Amino acid sequence: MDSTKPLVIAVTGLNAIDSPGPGVAVIRALRDGFGSNIRIIGLSYETLEPGIYLHDVVDKTYQIPYPSAGIDALSSRLQYIHAKENLQLLIPNFDAELYNFIKLGPTLKNMGISTFLPTMEQFEARDKINLYQFGQKHGLSVPEDRAIYSVHDLYTCAEKLGYPLVVKGKFYDAIVAYTMEQAQKAFHKLSAKWGFPIIVQQFISGTEINVAVLGDGNGNAISIIPMRKLYITDKGKAWAGITLEDDTLIELAKTFVAATKWKGGCELEIMRTATGQPFIMEINPRFPAWIYLTAASGQNQPAALAKMALGETLEPFTTYTSGKIFIRYAWDHITDISEFQQISGLGEL
């Protein structure tokens, strides 16, 4: 790599909104890790993703087709962008787009664009639909669940799992139902929004903890940062959080990475019961939106991922600072209609 030329990294997930994508936080961490010799190419889906207009965060943004448009459309668009920008690394940050990017991995590699993503097998094993079996296989505590396609199946779920039930959409959203009527309402709402199956999960009460994890693909956890949510929005997102020092959580994450040989970033969503038992509620196959906290506490996961993607071998981090707090805030960024017009009309800004 020519050290005089900036490292060019493409990043998705620029929607820094109330349910934020991780892109802006990933870029902030990359800029911390690589300094000024870096060029960030934003990849956006919608015209009002705030990151598009934050020019000290993103150097240039290109719109890309929605995942539903398919792999060929994405490949074609990336070839156009690559011809202009000479991308060296691409970091996707949305669950829904990962399937296409994983499939495109070999093509991107041939183009000279590195990625650092889980395999399709790893990606699918931790899917909500397979999570309980995944936990059983690897000795991880995961609440029991059922994937259902008919509202009538809720009766069996209630009988087997007891109330309250957690009714979850295929991709996003979860509703806690205390009665059959609430469960049925949640079933219809979530199936209309996300399709089938609906996942019905045993309710676990406790403290919500998330763990940001970076695996090297060989079974080693390069970085593990546990965070307790201090302030939770009505969408269940952490609006403030604090890093924790807890060997149980670290060991849980190590077990997960060793069992799966996970490659790339991910987030374990944990519920820790009053007795201290950690249950894995979900595994998100990408960095979380609070990922900058890993850099702030001493383990810059996005920068470490970028280095590994570009061929470096890293030793696992061994220390971080507990008690580091992030507090998210809202800020009215001002732009001009000319910029909105450019991204809307030309698909780049």
Next chain:
Amino acid sequence: MNLKKNIATSEAGFIFNPSTGDSFSANPMAAEILMHIKQGISIEAIKKIVLEKYDVDASQLDRDWDDFTIQLKEGNLLEN
């Protein structure tokens, strides 16, 4: 009675448990006692210090001490 090793306390009475992320505010009296506990001073010696320094009788101190201990346990701040 031992505080967990990783519990952080300040002279101002702020208590932080890095394992759970919980934080607490102690009043000046509790903060002083916590400092003594962290220094490894025995319960009997701490009670003696308090009795000599403040206008409180032994039975009242014992009742308050029991209450204080319950709060520390509830806060998950004590070694088992």
